[in-house]
Amino acid sequence: MVNIYLFIELLGSANARATLDTLKALEMDNCQFANVVRLSDEKLVAQLDCQDSPDGDKAILNHIAKVDGVVQTNIVAVVRPRSG
Numbered sequence: 001m002v003n004i005y006l007f008i009e010l011l012g013s014a015n016a017r018a019t020l021d022t023l024k025a026l027e028m029d030n031c032q033f034a035n036v037v038r039l040s041d042e043k044l045v046a047q048l049d050c051q052d053s054p055d056g057d058k059a060i061l062n063h064i065a066k067v068d069g070v071v072q073t074n075i076v077a078v079v080r081p082r083s084g
Contacts, residue, residue, distance in 0.1 A: 001049065001081060002082045003034070006064070007074040008044040014069030016041045023070075028063050030055040045076075053078060 010019055016038050023036050023046065030051040034041050048064075050056040056078070064073055 001051065002053050003077075003079045003081060004048040004050060004060075005076040005079070006044075006046045006048060006060070007076050008046060008064070008070055009072040009074075010042045010044065010069045011071050014071075015040075016044065016069075019067060019069040022045060022067050023064065026063050026067070028055075028059040031059040053055060055061075055063075065083060 002065075010016060016055060018040055020036050023044070024033055026033070030047055034047040034049045039045055048056060050059060060073055060075070064070060
């Protein structure tokens with residue numbers, strides 16, 4: 001399991017609420033959003049939980065980057081949670 005923290009920038013003309021809802025509804029293999037939060041009309045932050053890092057790569061490049069309104073997706077951190 002990996003937690004991928006993303007900073008997502010939107011086009012100025014994009015509807016932040018609609019883009020946020022679209023992201024939350026995405027169906028991705030072995031990944032799902034734990035949370036997506038709107039910082040402003042042009043910025044979102046998200047936590048994407050995936051089975052492993054290659055699944056995260058695929059989710060970001062094949063799904064998130066293709067959402068209308070998303071202009072840039074930055075990976076802020078990738079964390080492998082540890083127990084104990």
